[in-house]
Each structure stands twice: as structure tokens, then as C-alpha cells.
Amino acid sequence: MGGGLAGIRAAIAAAETDPKLRVAMVSKVYPMRSHTVSAEGGCAAVLREPDSFDGHAFDTIKGSDYLADQDVVEVFVREAPLEVIQMEHWGCPWSREPDGRISVRPFGGMTTWRTCFAADKSGFHMLHTVFQTSLQFANIERLDEFFVTSLITEDGRCEGVIGFDMRSGEVRSLAARAVILATGGNGRIYAFTTNGAICTGDGMALAYRAGVPLKDMEFVQFHPTGMPSTGILITEAVRGEGGYLTNAEGERFLERYVPNKMELGPRDIISRAMVTEFEAGRGLKGEYGDYMNLDVRHLGSEVINRKLPFMRELMGEYMGIDIVTDPMPVRPVEHYMMGGIDTDASGRTPMPGLYAAGECANAGINGANRLGSNSLPECLVFGAAAGRAAVHDARGVKAPGSNPIAGLVKDETRRIEADFLGRSSGTERVGEIREDLQKMMDAQVGVFRTGDGLKTAVKELAELRDRFARLKLDDHSRTFNTELVTALELENMLDGAETIIESALARQESRGSHARRDFPDRNDEKYLAHTLAYHTRGAKPRLEYRPVRITQWQPQARSY
Numbered sequence: 082m083g084g085g086l087a088g089i090r091a092a093i094a095a096a097e098t099d100p101k102l103r104v105a106m107v108s109k110v111y112p113m114r115s116h117t118v119s120a121e122g123g124c125a126a127v128l129r130e131p132d133s134f135d136g137h138a139f140d141t142i143k144g145s146d147y148l149a150d151q152d153v154v155e156v157f158v159r160e161a162p163l164e165v166i167q168m169e170h171w172g173c174p175w176s177r178e179p180d181g182r183i184s185v186r187p188f189g190g191m192t193t194w195r196t197c198f199a200a201d202k203s204g205f206h207m208l209h210t211v212f213q214t215s216l217q218f219a220n221i222e223r224l225d226e227f228f229v230t231s232l233i234t235e236d237g238r239c240e241g242v243i244g245f246d247m248r249s250g251e252v253r254s255l256a257a258r259a260v261i262l263a264t265g266g267n268g269r270i271y272a273f274t275t276n277g278a279i280c281t282g283d284g285m286a287l288a289y290r291a292g293v294p295l296k297d298m299e300f301v302q303f304h305p306t307g308m309p310s311t312g313i314l315i316t317e318a319v320r321g322e323g324g325y326l327t328n329a330e331g332e333r334f335l336e337r338y339v340p341n342k343m344e345l346g347p348r349d350i351i352s353r354a355m356v357t358e359f360e361a362g363r364g365l366k367g368e369y370g371d372y373m374n375l376d377v378r379h380l381g382s383e384v385i386n387r388k389l390p391f392m393r394e395l396m397g398e399y400m401g402i403d404i405v406t407d408p409m410p411v412r413p414v415e416h417y418m419m420g421g422i423d424t425d426a427s428g429r430t431p432m433p434g435l436y437a438a439g440e441c442a443n444a445g446i447n448g449a450n451r452l453g454s455n456s457l458p459e460c461l462v463f464g465a466a467a468g469r470a471a472v473h474d475a476r477g478v479k480a481p482g483s484n485p486i487a488g489l490v491k492d493e494t495r496r497i498e499a500d501f502l503g504r505s506s507g508t509e510r511v512g513e514i515r516e517d518l519q520k521m522m523d524a525q526v527g528v529f530r531t532g533d534g535l536k537t538a539v540k541e542l543a544e545l546r547d548r549f550a551r552l553k554l555d556d557h558s559r560t561f562n563t564e565l566v567t568a569l570e571l572e573n574m575l576d577g578a579e580t581i582i583e584s585a586l587a588r589q590e591s592r593g594s595h596a597r598r599d600f601p602d603r604n605d606e607k608y609l610a611h612t613l614a615y616h617t618r619g620a621k622p623r624l625e626y627r628p629v630r631i632t633q634w635q636p637q638a639r640s641y
């Protein structure tokens with residue numbers, strides 16, 4: 082389920098492992114429109130000396146504020162280069178050095194140059210590469226524009242999915258011996274986000290409601306450099322290539338916060354530094370509130386055109402600015418969900434038959450803060466692993482029977498009718514509830530959090546849920562009913578928001594991206610542990626904690 086980088090990589094791995102298998106790849110949009118396509122900066126992997134696996138592992142673990150599971154990180158850093166070379170063999174047009182080797186660039190929180198890239202359209206080229214490769218496999222069948230609404234579970238096993246063909250509205254099931262969720266992030270829960278409109282956390286919510294825990298949902302990444310108006314991402318590669326940030330006084334203010342790394346500090350720390358400067362009155366003032374300047378003028382047009390052409394294009398088109406002659410206005414923006422469906426290093430969830438990979442999953446490498454350029458390799462490494470594990474496990478499993486499934490399809494058809502399409506007495510509009518949810522999350526669950534703010538969020542979320550129960554849809558048609566799709570996505574967003582808020586309220590410490598004003602220090606004694614949020618029938622999730630796995634890097638103070 083999912084036609085982004087993780088989903089397609091998983092489909093290829095499954096199809097390759099057993100050419101006789103039937104693999105269905107389901108996506109609510111045409112695969113090339115998945116959010117992966119908008120990734121800009123690049124993909125981290127240890128390609129050559131002086132880099133080392135231990136270097137990549139340590140940077141990732143320190144970046145995670147020691148919440149990463151170190152055994153999984155060790156697997157990840159060893160697999161990432163193999164995946165990058167595999168991409169090369171499949172035709173990915175990586176940017177190159179004059180001698181032909183794949184180029185690498187510096188990235189935030191990485192102690193050496195290890196981010197390979199395809200100019201500043203890395204995600205576009207990577208997604209193209211796996212998509213075109215997937216077309217070679219006769220045993221991969223695509224169901225594009227198919228919206229999945231629930232998982233089929235029987236005796237605690239996942240046996241397929243139910244959803245509808247968006248063209249006809251027809252509800253149908255896909256019975257399967259294994260289901261891999263690769264449904265991406267849920268950034269749209271926030272108003273100001275870099276995420277595409279489809280990033281609503283559907284897979285996370287489906288797994289959650291089916292009883293699988295969501296892990297570490299309080300950790301939401303804010304990227305320091307979003308375009309103030311639209312939230313379009315200004316890639317970290319801008320800073321990697323030598324761009325710097327200045328405040329209203331023209332000062333490189335990061336000297337006060339990350340003196341040794343400056344612009345190449347990790348995202349959580351730089352975002353907090355920017356907000357702190359805004360609060361001290363040192364932000365520049367604009368139509369959309371405070372911002373900072375991101376300056377690349379000193380790089381000159383040759384470097385900008387070769388390495389950051391897309392940034393020049395975006396800033397020109399959306400802000401009317403030429404980055405060769407003007408600094409770029411930027412402000413912190415919601416960007417990535419560290420939390421996700423609980424999996425192990427092979428993509429297995431606690432539910433037999435169910436796997437997850439990519440941004441919707443949490444295999445344990447990102448902890449409390451992901452390092453930039455670790456997500457694309459994560460999609461490749463764990464997408465491939467999940468594909469192989471699913472095939473391996475499915476071998477001894479009987480194909481699900483059609484009897485109970487036919488009943489479930491009927492039930493789901495009735496639910497969509499009763500709760501959505503057929504509801505004529507409601508008063509609430511999807512768009513309004515969604516906007517209020519997004520604004521509330523921006524206000525109460527942002528870069529800095531407080532107990533009081535989070536309690537307000539709990540209260541307001543309950544009100545939003547009440548309003549959701551009084552929903553009214555105007556569009557009762559079956560063909561491309563975008564109002565219905567948006568309503569179903571909103572249901573998923575409300576569940577996602579609930580796990581974020583409750584997990585954040587319960588974690589009374591500051592770690593990585595989770596900065597509590599009322600608990601400013603990290604507390605390893607109590608919270609060197611993953612939060613697991615379980616769905617309940619009651620008002621809020623049940624939270625459990627699982628200790629972090631440490632191999633060779635003991636937690637230290639995290640300074641840069």
C-alpha cells in the first residue's frame with residue numbers, strides 16, 4: 082500500500098524474491114505524485130573513505146538525541162550504500178564528480194560529506210528510477226487512485242485491505258497473505274507544512290485502529306527553512322552548499338546556539354534557535370510573521386545554477402526573488418514525522434501479516450530527531466527489507482478465505498454510506514474542521530510545547546471530534562468524490578493528532594524535536610524509552626514505554 086519510494090522499493094523486492102507471486106501496488110494517487118517526488122536535498126550513505134559506518138551510525142544516534150535503536154541504525158548504515166549503488170544500476174542520474182564518482186554534499190548533523198544527490202530534485206529522480214524499474218516486473222499489478230479505508234484482520238492477522246476505486250466509487254477488497262504499509266507521513270495535520278496535500282497519515286491511522294501501536298508520535302520535525310507564504314521547502318542543501326542564516330540585525334545568530342556546526346547543525350536545534358530569536362524581537366517582519374534571511378549570494382550564479390537550480394526557480398516563481406542577488410526569506414515549518422507504525426528492522430509490525438516501511442513506519446533509526454537526508458535511504462533500506470520479509474513469511478500462509486471478506490466489504494460499504502455519503506442531517510464542513518485542527522496543532526503542538534498548551538490541545542481535539550460526528554457532505558456522487566476522500570483523510574488526521582498530543586503530554590522531558598518549556602532537560606532515567614500509543618475504545622490512547630536498545634554509544638549531552 083503506497084506508490085512512494087518505500088512502497089515501490091518494497092514491491093520490487095517482493096516481486097524479485099518470488100517471480101511467481103502476485104504483487105498489488107495500491108496508491109491513492111498516480112505513483113509519481115507521491116510526496117517522495119518533492120524531496121530535494123539528497124540521500125545519505127557511506128560511499129567511500131574517509132567516511133565510515135560508525136561515523137554515519139554515530140551521527141544518526143546523536144542526531145536522534147539517543148532515542149534511536151542502535152542495532153537498527155547499524156543495519157541501516159550498512160545497507161544504505163548497497164541501495165544507493167542499486168539505484169545507480171537502475172539508472173538514477175546521481176550528480177557526479179568530474180572523475181565520474183557519485184558526488185556527496187554536507188548535510189545538517191552529519192560530520193562528513195555523505196549525502197548523494199541529483200541536483201536539488203533528488204526525490205523526483207529517485208522515484209522515477211524505482212517507478213520505471215517496477216514496470217519491468219510483470220507480476221506487479223498497479224491499482225492507481227484506489228483509496229484504502231481499512232485493513233482486513235482475522236484472528237489477529239492482517240489478511241488484506243478494503244478500499245474504493247476513486248474513479249467509480251466501488252468498494253472492494255484485496256485479500257492478501259501479507260500487507261505492507263508504505264503510506265508516508267502525516268504533515269498535513271499542521272497548517273504550515275512542507276508536506277503535500279496527500280500526507281494525511283492514512284496508513285498510520287489504519288494500523289492504529291487495527292490494534293498496532295504507533296511509536297514515538299510526539300516527535301514531529303520542524304525544518305528551519307520553509308518559504309514563509311506556502312511552506313514550500315527550501316532544502317537543507319542550501320546550507321550544505323554554504324548558505325547562511327541571518328536575523329534582523331544582519332547577525333549570524335547561530336553562533337549563540339550551535340557555534341561549532343552553525344548552519345550545519347541539526348534541524349531541531351536550528352528551528353528552536355530561530356523561534357527564540359523571533360521571541361527576542363530579532364526576526365525580520367513580513368506578511369506571514371517573523372522570518373530570517375537565508376543567503377547564498379556569495380556562492381555566485383554558476384554554483385547556484387548547477388547545484389540549486391530548483392531553489393532559484395521556486396523563489397523566483399513564488400516570492401519574486403532572484404537568489405543570486407537577494408537573500409531568501411525563511412521560517413520553521415512542519416516537515417517530517419519521526420513517529421510511526423511500530424516495526425522491527427525487517428519491517429515486521431507486531432501484527433502477523435502486516436509490515437510497514439518509509440515515513441509511516443518507525444523502525445527505530447530516527448528517534449527524537451531525524452537527520453536530513455536519512456529518510457530517502459530509510460525508504461530504500463526498510464522498503465526492501467519489508468518486501469523480502471513479507472514474501473518469506475507468506476510462504477507458509479494459507480490464502481485468506483473469501484467468505485468473511487465479502488461480509489467485511491458489505492460492512493465497509495455500509496459504514497461509508499452511513500457515516501459519510503448518506504449523512505444529510507449534519508451541519509459541519511470537512512474543510513472547516515480540518516483548518517481548525519491544523520491551526521490548533523500549529524499553535525499548541527509546535528516547535529516549543531507546554532503542559533498547559535497540550536492540555537488545551539486535548540480539549541480542542543475532543544471538540545473537533547464532536548464536530549466531526551456532525552459532518553455533512555454535499556457531494557453524494559461516486560465518481561472522484563474528493564469531498565468523501567477528504568473526510569476519510571480527516572478522520573485519519575484526527576486519530577494521528579490524538580497520538581501526537583497524548584504522547585507529547587506524557588513525555589515530561591525535552592529530547593530532540595520534543596521541547597517542553599516546562600521540562601527543559603532530557604531525562605534519561607525516566608524517558609530513554611519509546612512511547613507506544615495503543616488505540617482504545619475510550620477517550621484516549623493507552624501509552625506504554627519500551628527501553629531504547631543501546632549497542633556501543635552511551636547517551637551523552639548533545640551539543641554541536
Ligand SMILES: Cc1cc2nc3c(=O)[nH]c(=O)nc-3n(C[C@H](O)[C@H](O)[C@H](O)COP(=O)(O)OP(=O)(O)OC[C@H]3O[C@@H](n4cnc5c(N)ncnc54)[C@H](O)[C@@H]3O)c2cc1C
Binds near residue numbers: 120
Ligand atoms: C518537501 C520535502 C522534501 C524532502 N526532502 C528530503 C530529502 O532531500 N532527503 C530525505 O532523505 N528526505 C526528504 N524528505 C522526506 C522524504 O522525502 C519522505 O519521508 C519520503 O519520501 C516518504 O516516502 P514514502 O514512500 O514513505 O511515502 P510517500 O512518498 O509520501 O508515499 C506515500 C504513498 O502512499 C499512498 N497512500 C497513502 N494513503 C493511502 C490510502 N489511504 N490509500 C491508498 N494509498 C495511499 C500514496 O498514494 C503514496 O503513493 C522530504 C520531504 C518533503 C515533504
